[in-house]
Amino acid sequence: MLRWMLIALLIALCAPGAARALDAATVGKLATGDGDERAAAVAALVASGDPRALEVLKALSDGEMQTAGNRVLIVKDDKAVDAASGEAVTPLPESRDDVIVNNRLRGELDRAKAGLRLMSHDREVRRAAVKELEGGADDDMRPLVKQALAAETDPDIRASLALVSAQLDLKSTDKAARIAAVKLLAGSSSSAVKTTLIPLADKAEPDAEVRAQAKEALKLIESRLARAQMVGLAFSGVSLGSILLLAALGLAITYGLMGVINMAHGELIMIGAYTTYVVQNLFRAHAPGAFDWYLAMAVPASFCVSALVGMALERSVIRWLYGRPLETLLATWGISLMLIQGVRTIFGAQNVQVENPAFMSGGIEILADVVLPYSRIVIIGFAAVVLLGMGLMLARTRLGLFVRGVTQNRAMAACVGVPTARVDTWAFGLGSGLAGLAGCALSQIGNVGPDLGQSYIIDSFMVVVLGGVGQLAGTVYAALGLGFANKLLEDWSGAVLAKIAVLVFIIVFIQKRPQGMFALKGRAVES
């Protein structure tokens, strides 16, 4: 405690100190001294306020510090730097000893690093340091925090620091200080703060007034937390729903409208994801400056590649199996096996890395614990756009008209001159292309590997089956409904049980309404 006060004092004295070489004796003690000497050396380094001090302390805790005779070196990738002066040391001395860090010293180091960072001139470093402390600061950091609070000029960081300092004040023996701290913390919305407040609302707190205040504050924080959680849950429900929708839209065409069971649908998704990967690599190699825009190229590319693969499949295999759904199922399963193995042969069995463009990383932080990632938001928007595009296509274009015509009555459509065979190919290509788009979207939020499609095929079939065959609206409702149901159940039973529950629900539901939620009205006799 005393030591930290001393450090704070020293920092205050020389915080804006100019950069200079560190005291070699201090650095020497840090590396070779006994326990107390080393702790004192850490304190002295912190007090120096030198930006290089942080570097040295970091090297020590990362195990990069070594000694060669009397010299203390920082060795990284076979290049050595003198720890005190910062000059490069060549050649690398032959005999070196590692500097061992014990647990006590490690604790000191961590705190010293946090303290140094709180005082850093870089705003982002300070912000990150405060963020770490929000989870709960040690009591002995109190003078340091107070010091930093007094010196801080940035309003955002100041507010966060004030919260940290108030959390420390909760343990104060002064009643007024405790009440002030509780009042300040009542405006927070983090669950860590809630945990620190709980003891004060309890019998452990001697003062009744503080207890009442703490209870009040807890109530405020809890309601804010609950609201944030609801928003987060709703968001993840919509997000999962949009992903399911993307994965299932293509199937809604090939299975829902054309009646073709395409078990290789998941692999068409996978091909879309790999196309995105290839486009990304091309951009990285040939146009690194435009890397952030690679998605603009990847979206159409993944659509086209998957659509072409789909059309080739329709022409070569599926065409011959129309009207024999069970055989189609088996043949397309065979296709999916070959596609998986083909991708393994070309790209290897390992997952590949698809990087988000800069504008898609990060997220909106609506509260300390609830972050809405940009990538998910973009995908929700993307799903909406794709849905809209497909709806317009089916309702307003000539191809859409043909597809609907062939679906409703193939023979009649053929009679009035619709080239049904070609429409089949185009429609299948459209469905496959949509799968490619789904793959492009999925590559932004998850792993891309040969098995990517396998994990979506059952889910997307469930969406189509639940929504009702031949129904776009049904597919949308089913996807969003399943997304929400999954996330809600996940909240109280865990991910696996939720998934099982949803599957069982669908199985039971199908018994009740075999045609899905939105069955087409009619009396079509089963063939």
Next chain:
Amino acid sequence: MISRLYGPKAWIVLACCAAVVFVVFPVLNLVVPEGNPLHVTAFGVTLGGKIMCYMIVAVAMDLVWGYAGILSLGHGLFFALGGYAFGMYLMRQIHADGQYHVDMPDFMVFLDWKSFPWHWTWSEHFLWAVFLVVAVPGLLAFVFGYFAFRSRVKGVYFSIITQALTYAAMLLFFRNATGFGGNNGFTDFKRILEVPITTPQMRMALFTITGATLIATLLLGRFLVTSKFGRVLAAIRDAEARVMSCGYDTLWYKLFVWVLSAVLCGIAGALYVPQVGIINPSEMSPANSIEIAIWTAVGGRGTLVGPIIGTGLVNGAKSVFTVAWPEYWLYVLGLIFILVTLFLPDGVVGLAKRWRKA
């Protein structure tokens, strides 16, 4: 009765096959000494036993798919359930010889469970295990089939739903808390009925029991499909609405053959586990269940013998490829799926028939 099942030539072939299983294999494995070129290794016996288990499943699949037109993508589930039911007994037979030397399966000790969960009650009794092998798949098939057939879920719809069921079960069995060993499932079996499981005699006993079960399954299937019941089944496959109009309640016909098929799968699974020595949730993966369908399709649906041949061909090829060219096996399997559905709708048996006519 005997002549109703098969003609004299077919009986002779069947008798020869039985002789191979009951006489030739045991002699070559147990009597002929190791090193002799005719000696059948332990690996060979296990592989043969394993494939015969698959053959039972394929015949069961043929009963529902070939004769009743119901393509199940959930037969892997019934197979695995039978395996797990018998696996529980095998786990109890380890006694205190596990890693922790406690009279409890290792994974339970590892999870720090103090007593057996409810579904392990009586699992130390052999007869109870045999009962479960039949009852668990049968009951699940009955409940699922009753509701599905009653609401006339059929065709691809039914297939996809059975696949979802299998998938859900796989997820369930992957959980440690379900009490079936999670990821690792059951393994390291020591004995059956207190007899060590790794002795050549025990291995051969399991092999011959599997062979006997396979032959019994084939004859039972043949008995069913040549009876009036079989005729009704085939009629349901071809035109269910008409059969219903004739006054048959198709629900019970389909349900009977569906449950029987599931029970046969369960028995095959129970025979499979002690021979292979492991059962884990990956047996329930959707891919496994679809593979069963392709064994049946390769041999020829609606022939009973066909699926046995198909299983032998596909698994034989698999054994060869996964050893010699492992990276090409999926291409071959995928091609089999495509070519058989496109060009061999009646499978190998159908091809043979066509040749004989020509």
